[in-house]
Amino acid sequence: MELTAPTTRSAATGWVFKNKWLLLIGAIVVGAIVYAYATNDRVTVAVLASTLRQSTPLILGALCGLIGERSGVVNIGIEGQMLLAAFVAFLANVYIGNLWIALIIGALTGALMGALLAFMAVTLKMDQIIGGTVINILAVGLTGYFYTAGLVTKGKFAPISLGPLADIPLIGPVLFNNPPITYLAIILVFAVHYVLFHTRWGLRTRAVGEHPRAADTVGINVFRTRYINVILAGAIAGLGGAFLTLEGVGSFERLMTNGRGFLALAIMIFGKWTPLGAWAGALLFGFLYALNTQLQFSGVGLPPQLIGSLPYLATILVLAGFVGRSRAPAASGQPYETEG
């Protein structure tokens, strides 16, 4: 945290220098978007809007993962949390018929799964990989058992247009004409960033994830901090699941998360356990999905299998290229022993 630079000017140039690669990539991306928009505005808007929506469950999952790990709990059960939340939110929509209530129920389902993970990881001090696997298996089992075909809902979330903002060319239709969970995801990216890096709670959470004994010695309750974080993170994963059934597809299918929960973990690592970095990762993958759809739609002469494998190839490249240079919270995955 570069807070005490002698003058504002040198702070600003210092910031630019420190982030030169980021700025360069940003400039290239913006340039490419503007160029594409000038060439074909309709397709560009469609692809970018789709990018944002495809990225929504991914960033929600990644936020769940990184909040957990920042507090020292590895969560590989995101896939299961999302799947079960998608299912329960769907059922709520079917039987209650109110999308907002269904959304809340979806988040609560995720939170409940988070509580289960926290119980296994923090209280029982179980191996956290096993704990996450338990959740994944549980979710597949429960949704498979209770799923009945032919349930119909009373619809899904429609885009909400943000008045005059939505009329700005390019930016308007992409950013300001979205359904609610997509807006919520963007807000959450910034909210989680703020909480983690600019509040007491965030400082304490990160301390617990890096060095729980040190946190304990200054009077921070390690167990409580981990419980609260893992439960809140679960609620966010729940939103990601609810997105699939309440905003994306509008109905439930078996195993419909389709690996997004695991991809979210890759995105979390890509983003070096930061919300903004993870958002960049989620947008990258969202873009690949969107591009994939667009390419198949416009019938480019490439085999669809090849195009379909793009996101997965990208996962491998991204993880191979970036993981080596980032560092996980030091105590992530380790149970805390009070008198150990």
Added chain:
Amino acid sequence: MSDNDAPIVLEAKGITKQFPGVLANDKVSLTLRRGEILALLGENGAGKSTLMNILYGLYHPDQGEIWIKGEQVTLHSPGDAIARGVGMVHQHFQLVPVMTVAENVILGAEPAGSGLHLNRREANQRVRGLSQQYGLSIDPTVEVEDLPVGLQQRVEIIKALYRNADILILDEPTAVLTPQEANELFRIMHDLTERGVSIIFITHKLKEVLAVSDRIAVLRGGRVAGTADPKTSTEASLAELMVGRKVILQVDKDEARPAAPVLTITDMQVRDDRKHLAVKSLSLEVHAGEILGVAGVQGNGQREFVEALTGLRAMEAGQVIIAGEDATGKLPRYITELDVAHIPEDREKHGLVMGYTIADNLVLNRYYHSPFSRRAVLDRDEIAENAAQLVKQFDVRTPSIYTHASSLSGGNKQKVIVAREFSRPVKLLIANQPTRGIDVGSIEFIHNQIVAQRDAGVAVLLVSAELDEILSLSDRVAVMFDGRIVKTLPIEEATRERVGLLMAGSEA
């Protein structure tokens, strides 16, 4: 400013704490008066850290009462102790490496008044204010992992002061400090007592106890073995009270009979973690049957030098010959196989596998050889027998050989490493701070072992920040300054003053 009428600020009454297989504290009673420095002495594993952790609320006593400022208290967590003005600097620092100094200081007691928002500017200012007020200079914005241990220590003290601690527990604060840093710490301690702070000070260095304390309490085997007055005590009398027998503080050794060189280093260059040249052209030679002591203020490249020598760090340039073989840039296993023993500086990081049992830790350097391993299968009986014998021989205080290394006391961890490294015949022994955190009785034992190795024809390279240790063990003294050996002296010429001057960088 010892004052027998000063009010009692902290009192432990009959504290008992049982760990699996060990009675760490057995009805311990202790009082601390306002404005005094109470030194707490005791052998490794005597229960000092345990008692302090109980007074700090980190461990919970099985029995006994704690009174703070005239009030009986139950400490559920360190938060309760902090709220009553107790601060503690732990034997192993409790700092978050990736956070800044200021963040570490305010953690858990962040400045209020701005709602949820973390006010880093104010945090930095508070740290600057404290560091000026107490003369503890430090930059609040650097990350702790970039600080040398001496400064980390300072952060720990600022942490306690920030919380307005007026009862300060210092658990072996000087173990990792240079003599200069230790003197600085004593100055600060006196400063604090002048302001009414009361201090419990744990150390194994008896000189320090006599120099700074107002009163001395000694623990032995979990019990209070007695108290002493520093004015009427000597190092020998304290050692006897601690260990329960006479301790010979002088090393008794014959003339060395050096033979052929075993270790030859020419023009070694090594970079530190920040890629700066930490070792700049270092050359030395150690002969069979002699002890070469490398003296120097910590941070002059000793760590990088030893790490490069043992294969733990890449070498930039130069050559290392061990027993006639070229060991330049070889892997640690290769170097170990050249009959080299290594006692590393950082016992927690490079010396032990914390999650392994003592028995397994004791064969880390040769588990893959017979008799411990037969056709890739470990022989558990042999490993256990080896452990039982070494634990006895080196007096490791542990309930069982199957105890995890992590639950040993600091000094007993060190003994396990020493036991392992001395347990097979070697040609070269590299000992980096071999007695850090070890009690006087065990230091005597380890020093005798090192001399016995020398007499058996082993070449010994001793690196230590303790000038006393260097001067009492070495046959020749090499002084390291700024990444170089600035001078090598025969022990007869190595007076305390001369070596001290060389260590400070002035040519003598």
